[in-house]
Amino acid sequence: MEQTVKAILLGAGQRGAQVYGAYALRHPEEIEFVAVAEPDAARRAEFCRDHGISPENAVEDWRELLSRPCMADCAFVCTQDNQHIAPALAALDAGYHVVLEKPISRSTAELAALCERAHSTGRLVTVCHVLRYTPFFSKVKEILDSGVIGQVQSIQQIENVAYWHQAHSFVRGNWRREDETSPMILQKSCHDMDILLWMAGSHCAKVSSFGSLGHFKPENAPAGAPDYCLDGCPAADSCPYNAEHIYLRDTGVHVPVIRKVVSLDDTDEAVREALRRGPYGRCVYHCDNNVVDHQVVNLEFDNGITASFTMCAFTWEGSRTVKIMGTHGQITGDVEENKIRVVRFADGDTQVYHLDGGLEGHSGGDKGFMEDVVRQMRTGGVYAGGTGVDASVESHRIALAAEESRVTGRTINMKDFA
Numbered sequence: 001m002e003q004t005v006k007a008i009l010l011g012a013g014q015r016g017a018q019v020y021g022a023y024a025l026r027h028p029e030e031i032e033f034v035a036v037a038e039p040d041a042a043r044r045a046e047f048c049r050d051h052g053i054s055p056e057n058a059v060e061d062w063r064e065l066l067s068r069p070c071m072a073d074c075a076f077v078c079t080q081d082n083q084h085i086a087p088a089l090a091a092l093d094a095g096y097h098v099v100l101e102k103p104i105s106r107s108t109a110e111l112a113a114l115c116e117r118a119h120s121t122g123r124l125v126t127v128c129h130v131l132r133y134t135p136f137f138s139k140v141k142e143i144l145d146s147g148v149i150g151q152v153q154s155i156q157q158i159e160n161v162a163y164w165h166q167a168h169s170f171v172r173g174n175w176r177r178e179d180e181t182s183p184m185i186l187q188k189s190c191h192d193m194d195i196l197l198w199m200a201g202s203h204c205a206k207v208s209s210f211g212s213l214g215h216f217k218p219e220n221a222p223a224g225a226p227d228y229c230l231d232g233c234p235a236a237d238s239c240p241y242n243a244e245h246i247y248l249r250d251t252g253v254h255v256p257v258i259r260k261v262v263s264l265d266d267t268d269e270a271v272r273e274a275l276r277r278g279p280y281g282r283c284v285y286h287c288d289n290n291v292v293d294h295q296v297v298n299l300e301f302d303n304g305i306t307a308s309f310t311m312c313a314f315t316w317e318g319s320r321t322v323k324i325m326g327t328h329g330q331i332t333g334d335v336e337e338n339k340i341r342v343v344r345f346a347d348g349d350t351q352v353y354h355l356d357g358g359l360e361g362h363s364g365g366d367k368g369f370m371e372d373v374v375r376q377m378r379t380g381g382v383y384a385g386g387t388g389v390d391a392s393v394e395s396h397r398i399a400l401a402a403e404e405s406r407v408t409g410r411t412i413n414m415k416d417f418a
């Protein structure tokens with residue numbers, strides 16, 4: 001029987017507990033969490049109960065856990081955006097391989113420091129770029145490598161954020177202010193920069209970008225809209241962002257996942273109570289958000305491939321759509337539908353692939369990612385995994401360059417980008 005990987009968790013929030021923790025509960029023969037650091041007492045207690053962690057291995061702060069002798073194969077760093085780099089460096093120093101939530105950091109100096117430390121300690125840093133592990137993008141890469149569409153010339157990718165997801169995470173929620181977390185293009189779309197790099201098979205040479213916060217501003221509020229949706233908003237029936245509509249009615253939105261964020265006790269009564277005066281009950285036009293709700297990025301790679309990327313809040317579906325244009329054919333697809341269509345120009349031959357993403361999150365990417373982490377750990381890091389730290393850092397540098405371009409209006413030459 002293969003070894004069960006031992007892990008510690010730093011930050012038992014939505015990702016740490018509900019995604020990676022939940023995977024461990026479903027696959028106990030693969031991975032086991034043996035310790036947790038989490039300041040929120042209720043979250044810590046729930047994680048300990050679910051994973052059978054003893055009280056001495058449950059602490060409030062990652063610093064305390066990492067000051068102890070190394071007790072597992074890897075450390076999952078699942079704290080918030082601006083709390084990634086310090087625990088990641090400390091975990092490497094303590095002897096752990098690191099599984100690191102994105103974004104790594106918004107500082108290019110910190111990105112370089114992480115690469116240096118990973119190489120000098122000889123430990124793996126695997127950033128959770130889950131898209132690479134989806135059956136969808138694995139298949140796209142296989143098709144590209146087969147050469148059936150000839151030489152790729154251009155790629156178009158759209159990140160359809162979904163109207164409710166933007167409202168939940170980027171207007172009311174944790175990632176609404178770029179000064180407190182990260183610019184949207186880094187936070188939400190570093191995955192896309194990573195996948196574009198992977199598909200282009202080259203380094204990025206130049207980046208330009210445009211975008212703004214177009215809609216979620218006070219001047220767009222319906223007449224008479226109060227600060228909280230449940231305070232009798234006159235636009236309650238017609239507003240798609242009505243909190244009651246998003247969290248308390250079954251409108252096809254991912255209600256179970258996001259309700260847990262609103263209230264750990266996710267019964268209707270508890271969620272309604274949390275919406276009355278909590279952040280997720282606020283009118284989307286009366287929040288303190290400042291991240292963009294639509295942005296475009298143009299990229300040119302060293303091998304001449306060009307790419308255009310659009311991130312947009314105003315979509316029904318939450319998915320990525322992609323079109324890859326080669327000299328002998330094209331690939332089109334939708335990640336959420338898990339459908340890929342390949343057409344060969346010479347004879348019009350058309351292949352359609354319907355993939356099975358499984359029931360686990362990010363179109364099967366979360367599951368594929370965890371399987372990869374388990375494989376890395378079981379080989380003691382000899383198998384280095386699908387995403388190395390250098391590639392992850394490059395994706396982050398592109399996102400940061402795109403943000404600089406959006407703000408300054410300049411085209412950024414990546415070799416000059418410090």
Ligand SMILES: NC(=O)c1ccc[n+]([C@@H]2O[C@H](COP(=O)([O-])OP(=O)(O)OC[C@H]3O[C@@H](n4cnc5c(N)ncnc54)[C@H](O)[C@@H]3O)[C@@H](O)[C@H]2O)c1
Nearest residue numbers: 011012013014015016037038061062078079080081101128
């Ligand atoms: N890979 C992906 O596709 C993906 C998707 C969503 C979010 N994320 C990223 O995952 C990260 C976590 O997101 P989340 O939604 O789980 O956030 P969250 O706020 O639910 O979880 C973060 C947890 O860290 C804890 N924490 C804070 N200080 C700590 C400390 N000193 N020591 C230990 N724990 C501490 C918080 O109490 C919280 O429970 C974010 O950076 C986010 O951008 C990645």
